[in-house]
Amino acid sequence: MVNFAVLVLPLIAGLFFGYLLRERKKVNLAKVTLGIILILIFSLGFTIGSNNELLGSMSSVGLSALLMALLAIGFSVLFVALIRRRVRI
Amino acid sequence: MIKFILAALTIGVVAGYVNNNLTSFVASNWVTDYLFSASLFVSLFVMGLSFGIDKEAVAKLRSKGLKILVVPVVVALGSILGGLIGGLILRLDIYASMAVTAGYGWYTLTGPLIKSILGTQWAAMGFAVNFLRELLTIFTVSLMVKVDKYAPIASGGATTMDTTLPVIVRYCGSDVLVTAFSSGFALSMIAPFTVVALASLK
Numbered sequence: 001m002v003n004f005a006v007l008v009l010p011l012i013a014g015l016f017f018g019y020l021l022r023e024r025k026k027v028n029l030a031k032v033t034l035g036i037i038l039i040l041i042f043s044l045g046f047t048i049g050s051n052n053e054l055l056g057s058m059s060s061v062g063l064s065a066l067l068m069a070l071l072a073i074g075f076s077v078l079f080v081a082l083i084r085r086r087v088r089i
Numbered sequence: 090m091i092k093f094i095l096a097a098l099t100i101g102v103v104a105g106y107v108n109n110n111l112t113s114f115v116a117s118n119w120v121t122d123y124l125f126s127a128s129l130f131v132s133l134f135v136m137g138l139s140f141g142i143d144k145e146a147v148a149k150l151r152s153k154g155l156k157i158l159v160v161p162v163v164v165a166l167g168s169i170l171g172g173l174i175g176g177l178i179l180r181l182d183i184y185a186s187m188a189v190t191a192g193y194g195w196y197t198l199t200g201p202l203i204k205s206i207l208g209t210q211w212a213a214m215g216f217a218v219n220f221l222r223e224l225l226t227i228f229t230v231s232l233m234v235k236v237d238k239y240a241p242i243a244s245g246g247a248t249t250m251d252t253t254l255p256v257i258v259r260y261c262g263s264d265v266l267v268t269a270f271s272s273g274f275a276l277s278m279i280a281p282f283t284v285v286a287l288a289s290l291k
Contacts, residue, residue, distance in 0.1 A: 007133060007251060011270070014134040018141020029139050036132045037255045038097040041227070043125035044252055045101020050109035050117045054196070054220060057213030064179050065217035069225060072171035072190040072218070073244045077236065079163035080243035089156045089239070089268070 132255040139263045157268045161275035188287035189215045193246030193276040194222040206288040223248045242269045249273035
């Protein structure tokens with residue numbers, strides 16, 4: 001996991017600055033967050049769109065893959081919902 | 090909000106396709122590497138910031154402790170069971186099917202790993218299943234959160250440590266940040282092992 005440190009650093013930096021800003025008045029992050037999410041999602045889409053191998057795989061195995069993805073999501077959600085009734089998380 | 094996300098995704102896919110196959114107006118790695126990484130870092134920073142400012146969020150997390158690790162464990166089991174049942178329904182090899190869903194949404198990992206063990210046909214499946222998992226997580230987050238507060242985290246699998254994290258936090262609140270990130274991280278750690286182990290059984 002080469003990515004871990006790279007991902008954790010901005011997160012920790014954010015936590016630290018957030019903690020410092022805690023006593024200040026209201027900080028409205030909603031608009032900044034939405035803007036940055038849209039840029040992130042756009043570049044994710046761009047990455048998918050420029051990957052011909054990925055687009056090709058979608059047309060050949062699309063429906064079977066959709067069923068598998070739905071089942072994996074469905075059982076993950078079901079298990080988490082069930083376990084949350086037993087363990088308080 | 091979800092309208093804007095879907096619009097951004099669609100425009101991104103079309104722009105990426107046009108840029109790659111028809112006319113190249115930017116070097117594609119400028120967007121796929123630099124813009125993607127920069128926006129990911131900034132969004133993680135902002136996520137951290139909103140968590141740090143929220144006084145209640147830290148207290149909520151403190152009351153949970155190590156129990157949050159239950160989430161990635163049951164998500165891993167659910168994903169692999171989904172692959173098993175999918176394989177039985179589609180009459181495909183069950184080990185290969187389980188290997189494909191044991192990537193937990195991390196398609197850039199699962200595709201190449203499966204390709205090296207099971208060949209191109211299954212690699213296409215590995216790519217597609219995990220890519221759809223990420224896409225469906227973004228599409229359905231507003232519905233999922235009504236089912237269970239942690240349902241989007243379960244749905245996102247390994248992707249909740251990066252790409253789907255900002256979307257999930259926005260819908261579920263900043264107190265789920267650490268649960269989502271740690272679940273995504275734990276699943277990312279085990280994904281290479283579960284994919285390779287299950288694929289090798291075929």
